[in-house]
Amino acid sequence: MGKQNEDDDDEMYVDLELDDGTVTCSIVAIFSAANGRDYIALLPLDEDGENEDGEVWLYGHEEDAEGNPSLRYIDDEEEYELASDAFDEYLDKQEFDELVDEEE
Numbered sequence: 001m002g003k004q005n006e007d008d009d010d011e012m013y014v015d016l017e018l019d020d021g022t023v024t025c026s027i028v029a030i031f032s033a034a035n036g037r038d039y040i041a042l043l044p045l046d047e048d049g050e051n052e053d054g055e056v057w058l059y060g061h062e063e064d065a066e067g068n069p070s071l072r073y074i075d076d077e078e079e080y081e082l083a084s085d086a087f088d089e090y091l092d093k094q095e096f097d098e099l100v101d102e103e104e
Helices: 077-103
Strands: 004-006 013-019 022-031 036-044 055-064 069-072
Touching: 004 077, 013 036, 036 077, 055 077
Parallel strands: none
Antiparallel strands: 004 013, 013 022, 022 036, 036 055, 055 069
Protein backbone atom coordinates (compact mmCIF):
# COMPACT_ATOMS: atom_id res chain seq x y z
CA MET A 1 0.00 0.00 0.00
CA GLY A 2 1.21 3.47 -0.77
CA LYS A 3 0.66 6.72 1.03
CA GLN A 4 -2.63 8.15 2.21
CA ASN A 5 -3.58 11.65 1.09
CA GLU A 6 -6.19 13.99 2.46
CA ASP A 7 -7.80 16.65 0.25
CA ASP A 8 -9.35 19.95 1.33
CA ASP A 9 -12.86 18.42 1.21
CA ASP A 10 -11.92 15.74 3.77
CA GLU A 11 -12.07 13.00 1.15
CA MET A 12 -9.43 10.35 1.85
CA TYR A 13 -7.19 8.88 -0.84
CA VAL A 14 -4.72 6.04 -1.03
CA ASP A 15 -2.12 5.28 -3.70
CA LEU A 16 -2.01 1.58 -4.63
CA GLU A 17 1.18 0.26 -6.14
CA LEU A 18 0.11 -2.35 -8.71
CA ASP A 19 2.15 -4.39 -11.19
CA ASP A 20 1.38 -1.94 -14.00
CA GLY A 21 1.88 1.28 -12.01
CA THR A 22 0.39 3.33 -9.21
CA VAL A 23 -3.34 4.01 -9.03
CA THR A 24 -4.82 6.71 -6.80
CA CYS A 25 -8.08 5.62 -5.19
CA SER A 26 -10.69 7.46 -3.17
CA ILE A 27 -11.62 5.64 0.03
CA VAL A 28 -15.35 4.94 -0.12
CA ALA A 29 -15.72 3.12 3.20
CA ILE A 30 -14.10 0.90 5.79
CA PHE A 31 -16.58 -1.69 7.05
CA SER A 32 -16.83 -5.04 8.84
CA ALA A 33 -18.22 -8.29 7.47
CA ALA A 34 -19.94 -11.23 9.16
CA ASN A 35 -16.60 -13.02 9.54
CA GLY A 36 -15.44 -10.26 11.94
CA ARG A 37 -12.82 -8.94 9.53
CA ASP A 38 -12.55 -5.38 8.27
CA TYR A 39 -12.58 -4.42 4.60
CA ILE A 40 -12.06 -1.26 2.58
CA ALA A 41 -13.87 -0.15 -0.56
CA LEU A 42 -11.78 1.91 -2.98
CA LEU A 43 -12.84 3.88 -6.02
CA PRO A 44 -9.97 3.86 -8.56
CA LEU A 45 -9.41 7.25 -10.20
CA ASP A 46 -7.97 8.10 -13.61
CA GLU A 47 -5.36 10.79 -14.33
CA ASP A 48 -8.07 13.47 -14.06
CA GLY A 49 -9.20 12.25 -10.62
CA GLU A 50 -12.41 10.78 -12.07
CA ASN A 51 -14.04 7.34 -12.07
CA GLU A 52 -16.14 6.91 -15.20
CA ASP A 53 -17.38 3.33 -14.74
CA GLY A 54 -18.26 3.25 -11.02
CA GLU A 55 -16.04 0.22 -10.43
CA VAL A 56 -15.18 -0.31 -6.74
CA TRP A 57 -12.27 -2.42 -5.50
CA LEU A 58 -12.55 -4.36 -2.23
CA TYR A 59 -9.53 -5.25 -0.07
CA GLY A 60 -9.01 -6.59 3.41
CA HIS A 61 -8.16 -3.77 5.84
CA GLU A 62 -5.96 -4.26 8.89
CA GLU A 63 -4.12 -2.03 11.34
CA ASP A 64 -0.98 -2.88 13.28
CA ALA A 65 -0.48 -2.18 17.00
CA GLU A 66 0.48 1.45 16.22
CA GLY A 67 -2.66 1.97 14.11
CA ASN A 68 -0.87 1.93 10.75
CA PRO A 69 -3.23 0.62 8.05
CA SER A 70 -2.42 -2.07 5.52
CA LEU A 71 -4.41 -3.63 2.69
CA ARG A 72 -4.74 -7.32 1.95
CA TYR A 73 -5.72 -8.71 -1.44
CA ILE A 74 -8.75 -11.02 -1.11
CA ASP A 75 -7.88 -14.17 -3.06
CA ASP A 76 -10.58 -16.43 -1.60
CA GLU A 77 -13.84 -16.33 -3.57
CA GLU A 78 -16.04 -17.06 -0.53
CA GLU A 79 -14.36 -14.32 1.49
CA TYR A 80 -14.75 -11.89 -1.41
CA GLU A 81 -18.48 -12.70 -1.60
CA LEU A 82 -18.79 -12.09 2.15
CA ALA A 83 -17.01 -8.73 1.81
CA SER A 84 -19.12 -7.80 -1.22
CA ASP A 85 -22.36 -8.62 0.63
CA ALA A 86 -21.22 -6.56 3.63
CA PHE A 87 -20.42 -3.62 1.32
CA ASP A 88 -23.88 -3.87 -0.26
CA GLU A 89 -25.43 -3.82 3.22
CA TYR A 90 -23.26 -0.80 4.10
CA LEU A 91 -24.52 1.04 0.99
CA ASP A 92 -28.14 0.14 1.79
CA LYS A 93 -27.72 1.49 5.33
CA GLN A 94 -26.12 4.70 4.03
CA GLU A 95 -29.05 5.29 1.66
CA PHE A 96 -31.54 4.55 4.46
CA ASP A 97 -29.73 6.95 6.82
CA GLU A 98 -29.80 9.69 4.17
CA LEU A 99 -33.54 9.19 3.67
CA VAL A 100 -34.18 9.37 7.42
CA ASP A 101 -32.05 12.53 7.72
CA GLU A 102 -33.99 14.20 4.88
CA GLU A 103 -37.32 13.46 6.58
CA GLU A 104 -36.34 15.04 9.89
